[in-house]
Amino acid sequence: MKQKEKLRFLFLTLGVLMITQPGAIAFANFDIPYGFYKDLTVWLSAYLGGAVILGIYGLLKRRELGFRFLSLYGLHYVVLFVFTYFLNLKVIGEINPIISITDFFFLTFLSFQLSIMLSLPAIFSPP
Incomplete structure (x- = not known):
C-alpha cells in the first residue's frame, strides 16, 4: 500500500511537470524571446508553484x-x-535586478496559474 501511494505521488509530480510545459513556454515567449534559459526558468517556476500544492x-x-x-x-x-x-536572476537580472526570494516564491504560483491557463491554446495553436 505504501509503495502504491509513493508511485501515485511521483506520477502526480511528473504530471504537473508535463502539464505546465506548453503553457509556460508560451508565457515565456510573450515578450522578446531570451532563449532557452528563460523558457527553462519559467517552466521550472511554474512547476514549483504546482509542487507546493x-x-x-x-x-x-x-x-x-x-x-x-x-x-x-x-x-x-x-x-x-x-x-x-x-x-x-542570471537571465532577467538586467531587467529586474531587485527581485527577492519572497517575491519569487509568490511569482511561482502566478506562473503556475498562467501556464495552466495557456496550456490548451499553446498545444493547439499553429507554430
Missing part, C-alpha cells in the same frame, strides 16, 4: 508516504527553487 497533498498522505520520502521531496523542492531563482 503537491507538497500539501503529500502532507495529507504523510502516513502512507513516510517521513523519509517527504523529506527527500522537500529537499528536491528547495534545491530546485534555489537553482531556478539564481537562473532567473
Whole structure:
C-alpha cells in the first residue's frame, strides 16, 4: 500500500511537470524571446508553484508516504527553487535586478496559474 501511494505521488509530480510545459513556454515567449534559459526558468517556476500544492497533498498522505520520502521531496523542492531563482536572476537580472526570494516564491504560483491557463491554446495553436 505504501509503495502504491509513493508511485501515485511521483506520477502526480511528473504530471504537473508535463502539464505546465506548453503553457509556460508560451508565457515565456510573450515578450522578446531570451532563449532557452528563460523558457527553462519559467517552466521550472511554474512547476514549483504546482509542487507546493503537491507538497500539501503529500502532507495529507504523510502516513502512507513516510517521513523519509517527504523529506527527500522537500529537499528536491528547495534545491530546485534555489537553482531556478539564481537562473532567473542570471537571465532577467538586467531587467529586474531587485527581485527577492519572497517575491519569487509568490511569482511561482502566478506562473503556475498562467501556464495552466495557456496550456490548451499553446498545444493547439499553429507554430
